[in-house]
Amino acid sequence: KQEVTQIPAALSVPEGENLVLNCSFTDSAIYNLQWFRQDPGKGLTSLLLIQSSQREQTSGRLNASLDKSSGRSTLYIAASQPGDSATYLCAVRAGGTSYGKLTFGQGTILTVHP
């Protein structure tokens, strides 16, 4: 059974800092990995999707890496802003097809203070 763990559970940083969120998964047989953002009481917004054959993806100030063999992914946020405050969820899609189930980590609660 796939298990996804995110570290740290919570993170508080001053505005402007660069930061790294970590995600690990137990079964390396994944189809892809996705990072989401969730604001309080809201649904999920997809940030980055990395296919199993890829090593990283970038979007603006966000960079996500994937090391499938070691079961790890990191989300790097550059020059953090108060608007980045949210819960960040990592999810892996199982198996060799796009129809596999998504398994979510428990999230990292990020607070960026001015």
Add this chain to the structure above:
Amino acid sequence: GAVVSQHPSRVICKSGTSVKIECRSLDFQATTMFWYRQFPKQSLMLMATSNEGSKATYEQGVEKDKFLINHASLTLSTLTVTSAHPEDSSFYICSARTFLTNEQFFGPGTRLTVL
């Protein structure tokens, strides 16, 4: 972009009543829809997967008679919580997968409170 809506966004009901939550894909056809449940400060747990025109597939431990799922069209799925109890209070999120790209999009969630 692909948008998934949910209605209602919040609902409060008395114990013993039934509540229906709608999930719609607004600008795409979704052959598959998913229902998740999220407890405070916890992650999303998949409850069931529904394909248009067929019965939903429930995850282990999810009571199919309590959480009725109907996926009658390519743009609408409903989750009905029957005979709701306070322990059913939770945040329910639906997700829809596009036929063309297999990408999965999430709705804004429904906060259910059972008194």
